[in-house]
Amino acid sequence: MRRGTLYEHIHEKEGKNPSPLPLARRLKIAAETAEALAFLHHDTGMQIIHCDVKTANILLDENWTAKLSGFGASRLGPEDLDSKSNTLTEKSDVHSFGVVLAELLTGLEPQRNLAKVFVGLVEGGTLDKSLDEEIVEGNFDIVRKAADLAKRCLKPKAEERPSMKDVAAELNGLVRTMEQHPSEGGEADISPSPKDTGNLGGSSASSASVGDIITSAL
Template sequence: MSEGTLYEHIHEKEGKKRSPLRLAQRLKIAAETAEALAFLHHDAGMQIIHSDVKTTKILLDENLTAKLSGFGASRLGLEDENQISTLVHGTVGYEDPEYLDSKSNTLTEKSDVYSFGVVLAELLTGLEPEKNLARFFVGLVEGGKLDTSLLEEIVEGHFVIARKAADLAKRCLKPKRKERPSMKEVAAELNRLVRAMGPHTSGGEEADISPSPKDIGNLVGSSASIASVWDTITSAE
């Protein structure tokens, strides 16, 4: 993808210099990623659990449209959750704590929700996704200290919107899966926040970014139709 990964845009490293993503752009990218995950979880014909959601797996094109990639670790959400188990480990910093603590080491779609919460925390703070980022971020929100850690140059005064996004991230980061929202709920809330920013969303033109069903495949990777995702999953087993 021409603009690399979301990680490269959030965490400036040596090499290509990029302008910081504004809050509207960050929330739009988050909403597109959430839409892709919601589709995999609920509308793909078979439930697909990505199991390794992170900013290096979110690719950006020339329009900064997000494409979710990295389906090599994905699994089908079967009735017997033990089949989605021990060979899948995710990435440190993004891992579902209930997966780590569970004796059966099972993954569910709510594991993706937790990982997405870490992505959202990264987008809002610019902090690296280290092991304790989720705990640190939740502490900021609950302690009323979030504003001191928000990236002021990207928030541009939209602190109310940023706080609502942070509260959503906190809900995604609940230790217990049953307390986390679904990706459909997450996507809907992010879309509302993007629309609330109005003309700031795309540099001067208000838009409803919710993708139509025929466009949703474009959000799951440059070569990822559901058939190719299925092939990736089944060939890995």
Template sequence: MSLMLCWGIRKRKLIMLKEKFFEQNGGLMLQQRLSSTEKGPFETTKIFTAKELEVATNNYHESRVIGEGGYGIVYKGILPNNKVVAIKKSKFGAQIVPTEQIEQFINEVILLMQINHRNVVRLLGCCLETEVPLLVYEFITNGTLFQHIHNKGNEAYTSLSWELRLKIATETAGALAYLHYETNTPIVHRDIKTMNILLDENFIAKVSDFGTSRLIPIDEDQLSTLVQGTVGYLDPEYLQTSQLTEKSDVYSFGVVLGELLTGQKAFSFDKSNNVSQVLAMSLLSLKDDDQFNKFIDDDILNDGNMEVIKEVANLTKRCLRIKGDDRPTMKEVAMELEGLRAMSKHPWMNVDHLDTEESQHLLGAKLPINPYSGYDLECGSSGATTAMYDSMQTQPILNPFDDGR
């Protein structure tokens, strides 16, 4: 009898604790927002219970871990309908969070749930009954762009042709342009890198990991915040001024283009010689075609249209300009890559005469969402298998030994 009583008391305490966390994490606020919003993109959105995610991950068994970074752990989860998802669980315990920050977090979750772009990893829902909110994402199966470029010789990853690299670059640029311009509240990703570009079974690019993203109020041009990001990809202007703009993503995307062109990592450090190499600086130092050709990845030298490759290299250098105002916008980058991709397929085409509307199709439809302001909270990450979820870490910018991920 006493055992039953103890069990009942313990169960009641656990229920009360879950209710406390749910309210503390803004659960009631999220429920109210979702119920007062037209269904649309929320048809597949769900507030998961702690029990549902425990069952989905076999109680967070170590065999379900598919990635681990500085921020937390990502598990592979299998829902009752056999849908496979990625569940991000923070390593850090809960802290007392001011009410206004909880509201900002809920606003950001709602906005990210509304993003429905084929080249952005979809946030499916969250769980607020735990000490720290858990975020649930679609599961992407084919690794990261980083793995396919840099893990040569590993049978698990495919050597990417130039045609495939150009497609992935075009899709990624389209997704970023969509986030910058096609949402009522512009979203700056802030940590664009090849580890955060996932590939599905058809090698369709999926931009992931919004763990360091920031939503920029529509009445402000810049957002001043603590500098975060990854060595080798950080916009030097942002690093100097702490002013975040859409052009910060443009710079990081320029580094991604550089990796696609050269097969080299964004940042590398040779411990034996105590020498580091920053890919962006190496690309900007190239003076002529001979130097350029020596820098190009051997896998694409005989595989691609050299004229198109050179045009992409020129675009890369424009993205890497020191001053943000001198860089193109992501919308311009996406349109140019779409044109170059078309020209690569049909060399007789004049890129200047491409149908503008056709070039813009990657940018997606404008979301019918209300603008919010004042966001300064991190949201989740997402991923695929094993090392790809390591991308969720917000890496310290002063770590010179980072491998570029």
């Protein structure tokens, strides 16, 4: 992908002079990734658990459209797996996505205890002091809502986490709000262009094209 990975844009800024990631763009990338995961979990006819959701596996094309990659660890699994066992379920992907959201908001590296650190920032009311420098001027009400969503994704008990469908719906709502208020940390036009649809990371992924990507990756 022309713009590389999301990880590179968040964590490897020094010396590469990457384009900035304002809040609206980050939310759009998050929403597209959430939609791709929701498709895998609920709309393929045979549930697919990604098992390796992380910023290094989110690719960005020339139009900043997110493409979910890294299917090497993916597995098939029914939705009623025991969430109290060590078996990976779709809620494992939800937790990993919560870490992605935490990275997008804070710019912190995805170390083992990032989830605990992030939840502590939110619950301690100090998140505003730990935001990534590229979004500190953004709409903090939107940031707070995104942070609350990330916190719910990071719940220790899998059954208390939202589904990826619910996550995608909330993020798309935040994206629409940012589109309506581009002067508050948003961009005038962050919607994907028509040529970007029909892929796993896009918001209008077709069953055929998604199936091709998944089949070749598993």
